[in-house]
Amino acid sequence: MILKICYCLIVIHTLSFCVVNCLNNTNHRFEVSFEWNYINFTWPNSKVYEIFFKSGKYIPSNNAMAGIKYYKEKIYIAIPRIREGIPITFGYISIYDSKINPLITPFPNWNRNELNNCSNLQSVQSMEIDNNGIIWILDGLRINNLTSCPPKLILLDLNKGGRTVVVYEFPEHICLNNGGFLNDIVLDNSDGGFAYITDNSPIDPGLIIFSLKNKNSWKIRDQSMFPEVNTSSFEVDNEKFENLAPIDGIGLSPISLNNSRSVYYCSLAGLNLYRIDTSILKNENKCRGSSWRKKIYFIGQKQAQSDGLIIDNKGNLYYGLLPLYAVGKWNINTPFLESKLLDQNRSLLIWTDSFAFDDKGYLYLLANQIHKFFDPSFKFKNTYETRFRILKLYTSTNSYLYT
Ligand SMILES: *[C@@H]1O[C@H](CO)[C@@H](O)[C@H](O)[C@H]1NC(C)=O
Ligand SMILES: *[C@@H]1O[C@H](CO)[C@@H](O)[C@H](O)[C@H]1NC(C)=O
Ligand SMILES: *[C@@H]1O[C@H](CO)[C@@H](O)[C@H](O)[C@H]1NC(C)=O
Ligand SMILES: *[C@@H]1O[C@H](CO)[C@@H](O)[C@H](O)[C@H]1NC(C)=O
Ligand SMILES: *[C@@H]1O[C@H](CO)[C@@H](O)[C@H](O)[C@H]1NC(C)=O
Ligand SMILES: *[C@@H]1O[C@H](CO)[C@@H](O)[C@H](O)[C@H]1NC(C)=O
Ligand SMILES: *[C@@H]1O[C@H](CO)[C@@H](O)[C@H](O)[C@H]1NC(C)=O
Numbered sequence: 001m002i003l004k005i006c007y008c009l010i011v012i013h014t015l016s017f018c019v020v021n022c023l024n025n026t027n028h029r030f031e032v033s034f035e036w037n038y039i040n041f042t043w044p045n046s047k048v049y050e051i052f053f054k055s056g057k058y059i060p061s062n063n064a065m066a067g068i069k070y071y072k073e074k075i076y077i078a079i080p081r082i083r084e085g086i087p088i089t090f091g092y093i094s095i096y097d098s099k100i101n102p103l104i105t106p107f108p109n110w111n112r113n114e115l116n117n118c119s120n121l122q123s124v125q126s127m128e129i130d131n132n133g134i135i136w137i138l139d140g141l142r143i144n145n146l147t148s149c150p151p152k153l154i155l156l157d158l159n160k161g162g163r164t165v166v167v168y169e170f171p172e173h174i175c176l177n178n179g180g181f182l183n184d185i186v187l188d189n190s191d192g193g194f195a196y197i198t199d200n201s202p203i204d205p206g207l208i209i210f211s212l213k214n215k216n217s218w219k220i221r222d223q224s225m226f227p228e229v230n231t232s233s234f235e236v237d238n239e240k241f242e243n244l245a246p247i248d249g250i251g252l253s254p255i256s257l258n259n260s261r262s263v264y265y266c267s268l269a270g271l272n273l274y275r276i277d278t279s280i281l282k283n284e285n286k287c288r289g290s291s292w293r294k295k296i297y298f299i300g301q302k303q304a305q306s307d308g309l310i311i312d313n314k315g316n317l318y319y320g321l322l323p324l325y326a327v328g329k330w331n332i333n334t335p336f337l338e339s340k341l342l343d344q345n346r347s348l349l350i351w352t353d354s355f356a357f358d359d360k361g362y363l364y365l366l367a368n369q370i371h372k373f374f375d376p377s378f379k380f381k382n383t384y385e386t387r388f389r390i391l392k393l394y395t396s397t398n399s400y401l402y403t
Contacts, residue, residue, distance in 0.1 A: 030343050030391035038383050039063035042105045052087050059085025061380040064373040067126035068366045070358040080141045081123040082373050088113035089124045108162030118149035126184045133158045140182025151175045174217050179203040186252035196263050198247045205246030209281050218284050228270030234323040237350050241371045245269045249309035254400040273299040300336030310355035312397035320352030357399040362392045
């Protein structure tokens with residue numbers, strides 16, 4: 001009798017363990033929320049559309065999305081001006097829009113996206129939204145001649161229709177007017193507010209620190225932010241990537257009890273992951289000289305090259321693994337050897353780029369084939385293939401910005 005009960009318990013235990021395990025595994029699949037063959041917009045009227053379309057100011061196949069962030073049932077989308085024919089550089093969709101080819105609405109509006117009026121958004125690669133609903137937009141892709149405006153950071157209040165809060169133009173010695181590339185941004189609300197920004201410039205790559213309180217910025221430049229020549233080339237979807245792309249992905253650890261936080265970063269062309277404490281970054285004096293270099297820690301070599309990174313409020317770092325068509329996951333409080341592939345799919349995860357969290361426990365991911373758009377010799381043969389996907393996965397966590 002006792003034996004039987006015991007046997008029974010073991011069976012139940014094994015069964016329930018298996019069910020939980022299998023469920024968890026099947027949950028670790030990103031599912032497509034939205035997908036596009038090409039990008040189109042909600043135009044002010046058909047006349048404006050005709051003018052843009054006929055004059056080549058809107059070339060559908062040249063438009064690509066790069067950064068995504070979620071706020072109050074909208075997904076904000078950056079559309080960097082990488083090629084010609086990109087009418088707006090910043091917009092949004094609603095999460096209730098149709099799954100296939102939803103139209104992007106310009107934000108804050110059509111006029112504020114006008115090219116070559118330097119008060120407006122010119123070429124946006126990425127952004128972050130703080131706990132007060134202020135969106136910090138990086139208008140800083142300056143590696144082509146489509147705009148001659150200085151690179152800038154612009155803060156808009158999403159709860160007030162995009163009212164401008166702050167505009168900060170980066171001086172030439174921080175980000176090059178011609179050759180700078182503000183790539184990704186994380187926010188730290190301590191001591192009056194800081195942004196940590198990767199400058200993917202091929203000429204002057206580095207990590208930029210912006211102080212909101214003092215409206216100034218500084219930059220550190222280090223070998224760990226350069227491309228790693230030996231591991232720089234790879235291939236995604238039959239398109240080689242051979243640019244010596246420097247520092248790109250950036251993540252900030254969540255708020256901890258002892259107020260100690262770290263920025264994690266990596267070059268696009270390379271495998272190494274590094275970390276530096278924000279206590280160094282936030283102190284402009286500590287960023288002078290060279291002793292701060294001793295405070296850069298090598299974490300480990302990732303399974304492959306990455307573009308975007310994000311950290312959640314439990315310290316899990318999610319990172320794209322470009323040539324593996326995968327997403328990696330590592331908890332920053334554990335040895336890097338424990339990092340693993342979270343999901344992998346050759347047909348969906350084609351160039352895993354930008355991440356975002358919503359407020360319901362979902363992680364969003366943009367897969368965008370952006371390397372093809374950056375290759376001037378790449379010609380799109382058709383408009384019926386899916387080029388962009390926004391996928392989501394339930395993690396039950398939130399972004400590093402929240403406790
Ligand atoms: C499965 O997921 C649940 C909730 O996310 C978690 O509590 C549980 O520990 C997981 N089980 C396994 C076996 O990973
Ligand atoms: C873009 O959308 C507009 C409606 O906003 C539509 O009239 C137009 O035909 C669309 N263009 C393309 C190329 O899909
Ligand atoms: C530039 O854009 C700003 C803000 O949208 C606008 O107020 C201004 O009139 C524009 N300037 C020109 C010359 O069009
Ligand atoms: C801008 O760059 C493109 C491609 O690099 C080049 O073909 C074009 O001539 C340039 N235009 C100007 C005005 O310099
Ligand atoms: C890079 O590759 C070359 C040639 O294979 C090798 O000699 C060199 O040690 C490598 N460098 C590093 C940093 O791995
Ligand atoms: C702060 O806490 C983290 C873990 O949460 C730990 O790794 C770090 O060493 C601590 N820093 C200090 C200065 O005590
Ligand atoms: C990739 O995703 C597609 C579409 O959801 C699915 O049919 C396919 O089985 C997945 N591939 C792998 C290897 O899981």
